[in-house]
Amino acid sequence: MKNLEGKKVAIITENGFEEVELTSPKKALKEAGATVHIVSPQKGKVKAWNHDHWSIELPVDVNIVEADPDNYDALMIPGGVLNPDKMRMNKDCVEFAHQFLLEAKPIGAICHGPQLLIETHELQGREMTSYWSLKTDLENAGARWEDKEVVVDNGLVTSRSPKDLDAFNKKLIEEIKEGVHHPQVQ
Numbered sequence: 001m002k003n004l005e006g007k008k009v010a011i012i013t014e015n016g017f018e019e020v021e022l023t024s025p026k027k028a029l030k031e032a033g034a035t036v037h038i039v040s041p042q043k044g045k046v047k048a049w050n051h052d053h054w055s056i057e058l059p060v061d062v063n064i065v066e067a068d069p070d071n072y073d074a075l076m077i078p079g080g081v082l083n084p085d086k087m088r089m090n091k092d093c094v095e096f097a098h099q100f101l102l103e104a105k106p107i108g109a110i111c112h113g114p115q116l117l118i119e120t121h122e123l124q125g126r127e128m129t130s131y132w133s134l135k136t137d138l139e140n141a142g143a144r145w146e147d148k149e150v151v152v153d154n155g156l157v158t159s160r161s162p163k164d165l166d167a168f169n170k171k172l173i174e175e176i177k178e179g180v181h182h183p184q185v186q
Contacts, residue, residue, distance in 0.1 A: 002033035003177050010039045010072040012064070012093060012116070016082025019048035019055045020162050021110050025076050028169035034176065037061035037072075041090055049080050064092045069099035074176045079111025079131065079161075087116045094119045104180045106155040108172040110165070114138060114158055127153040129160050155181030 009029050013022060022038075029036050040046050040060045048055040069075075075097060077084065087093035098120040100107050109117060114130045115137070117123060124142030129151040138145045149164040150157060150171045157175055159168035175181070 004029065004032040004034035004173060007034045007073045007176055008071060009034045009036050009074045009076055009176065010062075010067065010069075010096075011036060011076045011078065012039045012087065012096060013046055013078055014040060014083045014086040014090075014093075015042060015047045016049050016080050016086065017046065017078045018080035018083070018111060018162065019050040020165065021078035021080065021113070022048065022058070024162075024165045025078070025108065025110075025169050025172060028173060029076070029176075032173045034073075039064055039067045039096070041065075041087075041093065049082060064090070064096060067096055069096055069103065069105075072100075072105070073179070074106040074108070074172075075100040076172065077107070077109040077113035077116055079109075079113045081112055084112045084115035088119045098122065101156075104155065104182050106157070106172070106175040106178070106181065108157040108168065108175075110159045110168055111161050126156060127151050128156065128158045130158060131160055 039062045041064045045057040101122045111131045118141045126143045128143045135145045150159045150167040157172045
């Protein structure tokens, strides 16, 4: 079903994203009719991580310094240990993600992806999940962490790991279809 026709989704990533945590949501979003762009500080291509080794390279559609959140209806943040840690140290990545929270646009973050959102300082009171090792970090950022396959809080969709991708993809598409969720930032 093409229920995301006319919607544009940015997938923000760095080298070291967990391959399936980007490729699975990207495929689901495209099959639902969305236009999907990979946004990255990298120029040309980004390199995936697959469990315990480097993997495929994917083309970057928009460099982060040229990316405008106003051009997108939603944001998706894949995990991987390296990817979110690199992005959380990049002010352009943090500001890009921050704008989606401020504008109450749907955001999906899986596994370690929520690390980028911690840097926005906008998670106070939000219900979230993540890979278990981020529980304390999210709680310290003010989020209420739950151990569930998918948690949705006013358009913010989070999941724990690749085993939750089916639920994550389904909920992310639902939230993007619904559009802006007010109030998102508390």
